Every structure is written in structure tokens, then in C-alpha cells.
Amino acid sequence: MDSVVITITSGKGGVGKTTTTANIGTALALMGKKVVIADADIGLRNLDIVLGLENRIVYDSVDFVEGRCKLRQALIRDKRAGELYLLPAAQTRDKTAINPQQMIAMINELRDEFHYILIDSPAGIEQGFQVAVAPADRVLVVTNPEVSSVRDADRVIGLSEALEKGPAMLIINRINSARVRKKDMLSVEDITEILGSQVIGVVPEDEEILSSTNRGQPVVLNSKGSAAQAYRDIARRIVGENVPLTMPSNGSFWQKLFGRA
Amino acid sequence: MISIKGQRQGILILFSDAEGATWAAQLDELKAKLEQSGSFFSKARMSLDVKTLSLSLEELQAAKNLLEEHRATLWAIASQNDKTIANTRRMGLATDPNKEDPPALVNDVVAKENPFAAIADGTDGLLVQRIVRSGQTLRHPGHIVVIGDVNPGAELIAGSDIIVWGKLYGAAHAGSTGNDKAVVCALDLRPTILRIANMTRRVPEDKKRKHPKPEMAKIVRQEMNIYEWTP
Numbered sequence: 001m002d003s004v005v006i007t008i009t010s011g012k013g014g015v016g017k018t019t020t021t022a023n024i025g026t027a028l029a030l031m032g033k034k035v036v037i038a039d040a041d042i043g044l045r046n047l048d049i050v051l052g053l054e055n056r057i058v059y060d061s062v063d064f065v066e067g068r069c070k071l072r073q074a075l076i077r078d079k080r081a082g083e084l085y086l087l088p089a090a091q092t093r094d095k096t097a098i099n100p101q102q103m104i105a106m107i108n109e110l111r112d113e114f115h116y117i118l119i120d121s122p123a124g125i126e127q128g129f130q131v132a133v134a135p136a137d138r139v140l141v142v143t144n145p146e147v148s149s150v151r152d153a154d155r156v157i158g159l160s161e162a163l164e165k166g167p168a169m170l171i172i173n174r175i176n177s178a179r180v181r182k183k184d185m186l187s188v189e190d191i192t193e194i195l196g197s198q199v200i201g202v203v204p205e206d207e208e209i210l211s212s213t214n215r216g217q218p219v220v221l222n223s224k225g226s227a228a229q230a231y232r233d234i235a236r237r238i239v240g241e242n243v244p245l246t247m248p249s250n251g252s253f254w255q256k257l258f259g260r261a
Numbered sequence: 262m263i264s265i266k267g268q269r270q271g272i273l274i275l276f277s278d279a280e281g282a283t284w285a286a287q288l289d290e291l292k293a294k295l296e297q298s299g300s301f302f303s304k305a306r307m308s309l310d311v312k313t314l315s316l317s318l319e320e321l322q323a324a325k326n327l328l329e330e331h332r333a334t335l336w337a338i339a340s341q342n343d344k345t346i347a348n349t350r351r352m353g354l355a356t357d358p359n360k361e362d363p364p365a366l367v368n369d370v371v372a373k374e375n376p377f378a379a380i381a382d383g384t385d386g387l388l389v390q391r392i393v394r395s396g397q398t399l400r401h402p403g404h405i406v407v408i409g410d411v412n413p414g415a416e417l418i419a420g421s422d423i424i425v426w427g428k429l430y431g432a433a434h435a436g437s438t439g440n441d442k443a444v445v446c447a448l449d450l451r452p453t454i455l456r457i458a459n460m461t462r463r464v465p466e467d468k469k470r471k472h473p474k475p476e477m478a479k480i481v482r483q484e485m486n487i488y489e490w491t492p
Contacts (some may be wrong), residue, residue, distance in 0.1 A: 125396075151395055154412050158394030194412065196392045 003111040004117050006134035006238070008171075010162075011152030013123030015144045016173040019213055020203070020231070021120040022050040027220040027235035034116040036075065038107070039089040040132035041122040042097050048088050051078060052216020062090035064106060071109050080221055085114075091199035095127045100134035107135035112240045115130075116238070125159055133160055139168040140200060145175050145186040150194055157197060169200040171234065176205040199245060201234035203227050263290050267385055267401040271306035271336075273358065278312035284320050288327060299459070301418060301437040302328070305400055308337035308358035316345045321352060365429045384421050393417070393431065402438065413453055419443070425450075428473075432456075441480045446490050449473035460485045 008021045018041075025037035039047035042062065056076050059069040071087075078084040087110075090097060110117050121132035133139060139160040143153040152256075157168045172188055179185040188202055206227035212219045218236045219228040220235075233243045262277040276287050295302055304319050307328055325335045340346050349356050385403035395414025399405055402420040407427060408444035413433035418422050422444050423435045429447035434456040436443025441458035455478055462485050475490035 151412075151414060154395040155414065158397050161394075162397075194410075196410070 001034075001112055001115065003114055004116055004238075005107055005111070005116050005135050005137045006116065006140060007121050007133045007138075008118060008140045008142060009121035009129060009156055010123065010142040010149070011129075011156040012083045012143075012149045015149050016203075016209075017119050017123070017142050018046045018050050018143050019209060019218075020171055020173060021118050022040045022047060022139075022236070023218045023220045023228070023231035024235050025116070025118045025220040026051075026078070026084060027232045028116050028118075028238065029078070029081040030220065031235060031239065032082065033239070034083040035116045036085045036087055036110050036114050036119065037118045037120065038087040040103070040128065042089045042128065043091065043094045045089040045091050046088060046121065046227040047120050048076075049216060050213050051086055051218065053078060053086050053088075060088045060090045061106065062093050065098050065102045071106065075215070083114075095122065095131065098131055099200060100131050103131045104135045125155060129156070129159075133163060133165060136160075136165055139165045140166045140171055141172050141197070142171045143191065143195075144173055145180065145188075146189060147186070147217060150186065150191055154195055157195060168197055170195060170197045171201045171203065172199060173203045174205045175202055193253050200237050201230055202245060203234075207211065263287050263294070265294065265402050267403055268308075268358070268388060271308065272302070272333075272400070272402065274307060274309050276309065276311045276314060278314050284314060284316060288323060291324070291325055295327070295333075295365040298438045300434075301400070301402075301420065302331050302333040304398070305333045307333050307335050308339065308355075309335065311342075311345060312356075313341045314345060315342045316340075316348060318348045318351060321345070325352065325354075326478070376434055386421075387419075395431075411447075411452075422446070444477050444479040446475065446477040448475045450476040450478065450487065450490075457485055 001164050008017050010017050021037055025035050029035045037047060037060065039045045048057055059074040061074060063069045064071050064074045075085040075087055078086060107117055116253055119132050119136065122128035141153045141156055143149045160168045172191055175188070176185060180187045188199060192199060204226045206225055208223055208225045209227055219225060220231050236243045262281050264275045266273045266275065320363065321338065328335045335354065335416045337358035338349040339356065339358055339404065340349060346356050384441045386406055387399065387401040388406045389399060392409045393399060393407055393415040395412050396492060398416040398418065400418045404421045405417050405419040405423050407425045410427040411417060411425055411429045411431040413430045415417060417431065418434045418437050420438045421436065421440060423433050425447035428449040429452050432454045433445050433452045435445045436458040439458055443457055445455060445457065451464055455464055456481050457478065460480060476487050476491040478485060478487045
């Protein structure tokens with residue numbers, strides 16, 4: 001199978017890597033693709049919580065690497081989205097539990113069976129990041145429209161270039177068009193001017209994300225909100241559809257008047 | 262007798278094997294150069310070319326220690342002498358800096374670009390056609406020319422001039438081996454820190470402008486100033 005391994009990273013913590021990974025993975029699965037989303041944040045795993053699969057973890061990637069289970073046994077199927085599987089990280093270990101070679105070998109074993117393997121990278125640029133990008137065919141960098149997160153994105157893009165992962169693509173997360181207009185926030189143009197990278201998606205700030213994360217329900221499953229739509233658009237761009245980039249609005253006049261779907 | 266060259270793989274020090282060129286004398290010369298050069302070699306990855314000199318393990322180790330004192334890392338020694346090659350291997354170092362790649366460093370992404378020979382003044386240069394990103398250091402004993410932006414958090418260290426055909430928002434150190442004739446030019450000159458030879462200055466915050474003009478920083482009468490850059 002022609003599989004694509006995509007690592008989602010950011011340098012800075014708290015920009016929305018895990019939510020982004022969960023939603024893009026779910027959206028790809030809802031489009032009929034066979035998808036694994038792998039949590040590379042060993043010791044601080046979150047992807048299982050965002051997906052609402054926490055209490056189904058029996059084995060994790062470290063169990064597989066250390067020979068306690070087959071890879072199949074570590075995969076947890078998310079029945080809400082067709083062929084979507086989670087490969088959880090170990091919570092009781094740290095980033096040294098898996099080295100880049102082991103990561104590459106483990107992900108290669110999944111390549112035959114899945115269309116897309118998304119890897120949720122930990123924050124930072126140390127070993128955890130190096131392990132998460134080692135098997136990647138493509139790197140997506142999540143950034144928020146503020147200076148420190150853009151600076152860290154620049155660092156991470158440089159590192160992934162040095163690792164010869166090709167040009168990283170950008171996801172600009174939590175943009176608020178009203179605040180951009182007031183110049184409180186960097187605009188998409190400001191960010192691309194600094195980073196010189198191609199943007200694969202712009203996700204608006206959306207209150208729905210917080211509640212859906214807490215409920216373990218990725219927004220793409222059932223929401224018509226603007227963030228959910230932005231994630232679906234990114235998934236369509238990943239599979240090669242030509243979806244024009246639209247600047248999402250954070251609630252137009254009419255949406256505010258009638259309440260959001 | 263020794264000479265220093267910038268290379269794709271980092272910095273190369275060429276030793277002489279001419280008659281009368283003793284190892285001890287050349288190490289003294291290297292020591293003097295390292296001391297003159299301030300921070301230029303700090304964190305740099307270096308290789309040596311010792312030609313046909315026959316060197317013992319202790320002699321090679323002396324060179325390695327000297328470089329480490331200046332916070333540089335020795336990773337390869339090229340030689341045409343079998344005894345020297347054997348001793349290099351015993352130290353666990355590479356023996357062919359042209360064929361092997363230096364160890365990767367997360368914090369010092371050395372340019373993969375090839376150096377060029379500048380015609381104007383005979384000094385080598387490094388031409389880089391890309392964005393130099395946060396956390397990346399470009400280091401060259403000659404000129405550095407960047408076609409592209411230098412982002413905040415990036416660092417350029419050149420023995421001679423720095424020319425940026427783009428925005429220079431990172432740190433720039435021209436004339437880092439003590440050359441106070443060196444200049445720093447950019448289409449938008451707003452580095453976080455600007456150094457020429459041993460002088461340092463900060464660029465005022467209020468320099469943020471809508472339509473930046475090309476500018477050149479240089480030392481005139483012991484003072485670093487910024488001038489309009491008109492070729």
C-alpha cells in the first residue's frame with residue numbers, strides 16, 4: 001500500500017498539536033482512508049484522551065518495542081470513524097524508551113496496511129522530537145499566530161530541513177480574524193513572510209474545541225463549526241484535493257445573530 | 262605556516278610538511294591564531310590536514326586538546342602517512358573529511374552549501390541561497406553571502422564581510438577574527454545583535470519601518486555606524 005507518514009510537530013508546547021493530529025486523523029478516516037495515529041509523546045501522552053480512548057489501552061508502543069506484544073495488539077480501533085486506529089504511547093516511561101531506529105522499524109511495519117500514519121510529536125527539539133520525525137515522509141508544523149510560537153516553528157522547520165524531510169508545511173491554529181484586524185494577532189501573511197513555508201491549513205479559534213477535547217470527541221466527527229471544517233479541508237489537501245485556502249471568520253454577523261451550529 | 266579554510270564540512274586547518282616545519286612550532290602558531298580569533302572557533306567542527314607528517318598519538322592528542330580549550334570539536338584528520346592515519350583511527354576520529362560527514366549537532370546546523378572563491382579580493386566566501394532559520398549558525402572564515410532572509414535566532418559569523426540580500430533579523434558578527442574593515446550589509450538591516458571585529462551594538466527598536474532601505478554597517482574612526490547601502 002502506498003502509505004504516507006506525516007509527523008505533526010511545533011517546537012513550542014500547547015499550540016494544539018494533539019488536537020490537530022486527532023482531528024486530521026479522524027477526518028482522513030471518515031474519508032474512507034485506513035489511518036493510524038501514533039502518539040510519540042512518551043510519558044506525557046494525551047492523544048488517547050482527546051480521542052476518548054484512554055480506558056481501552058492495554059498495550060502501547062513501548063510494549064511493542066520491548067517485545068511484550070505484537071504491533072496489532074497495541075493498536076486501538078476507534079469505531080466512530082471507520083478504519084481509524086490509535087497507537088498509544090507509554091505513560092510510565094520517558095522519551096529514551098524508543099530510539100529513532102526502533103521508531104522507523106515500528107512505523108515501517110504499519111506502512112503495508114495503512115494509507116496514512118500520523119505521528120503526534122512531543123514539544124521541544126530533543127530526543128522525543130528526533131524520534132517522532134525520524135520515520136516521517138512529510139512534516140506538518142503547527143503554529144499559533146503569536147511571535148514565540150512562530151519563532152519555535154522556524155527552529156523546527158530548520159531542523160526538519162537539516163534532517164532532509166523536505167519543506168515542512170504549516171498549520172496556523174487558533175487564528176481570530178477580528179483580533180488580526182485589530183493587529184493583536186499576527187496574520188497569515190505575517191507568518192508566511194517570516195517562515196517562507198507553504199500553508200496547508202488555517203484553523204480558527206473555536207470554543208467548541210475545548211469542550212470536544214474534554215469529552216474525547218474530535219470536532220470533525222459531528223460538528224459543522226468552522227474549526228471542524230478547517231480540519232476537514234486540511235485532510236482533503238493531504239490526500240491531494242485542491243481546496244482553496246479561505247480565511248476563516250470567527251463567527252460572522254449572521255452566525256452570531258443565530259447562534260452557531 | 263598553517264592556513265585555515267572554510268569547507269563544506271566545517272573548518273579545515275592545513276599544516277605544512279615542508280622541511281623545518283615542526284609540529285610543535287605549527288601548534289604554537291595554531292594556538293596564537295585561536296587566541297586572536299576570539300569566539301570564531303567556539304562550537305565549530307574542525308578537521309586537520311597534516312599531509313605527510315608522521316605524528317604520534319600524543320602529538321595528535323595535543324592538537325585535539327588545544328582545539329577543545331577553544332571549545333572547538335576536532336572530528337577528522339586527513340593524512341598521507343600510515344602511522345598518522347593509524348593513530349587517527351585509534352583516537353576514534355575520521356580520516357577523510359572529504360568523504361565522511363561530520364557528526365550532526367542539533368544546535369549548529371552547518372551549511373551544506375559549497376564555499377566559493379571570491380574574485381574581488383581573493384578571500385573565500387560562502388554563498389547560501391535559502392532562509393537561515395532560528396537556531397542555525399553559519400560560520401565561515403571568509404565572506405558570507407545570503408540570498409534570502411536571516412530570521413531572528415539565527416547566527417552568522419564571518420571572518421570578513423556579511424552580505425544579506427534579504428532581511429537580516431538574526432545575529433551577525435563580521436570580521437570575527439579581528440578584521441575591523443569588515444562590513445555588514447542587508448536589504449533590511451535589523452539584527453538582534455550586530456558585531457564587527459570586537460565592537461558590538463544593538464540596533465534601535467524603533468527601526469521597524471514599512472519600507473526599509475538597504476543599509477551597511479561599518480566601523481569608521483572606532484565607531485560602528487549604519488549607512489545607506491548604495492553600491
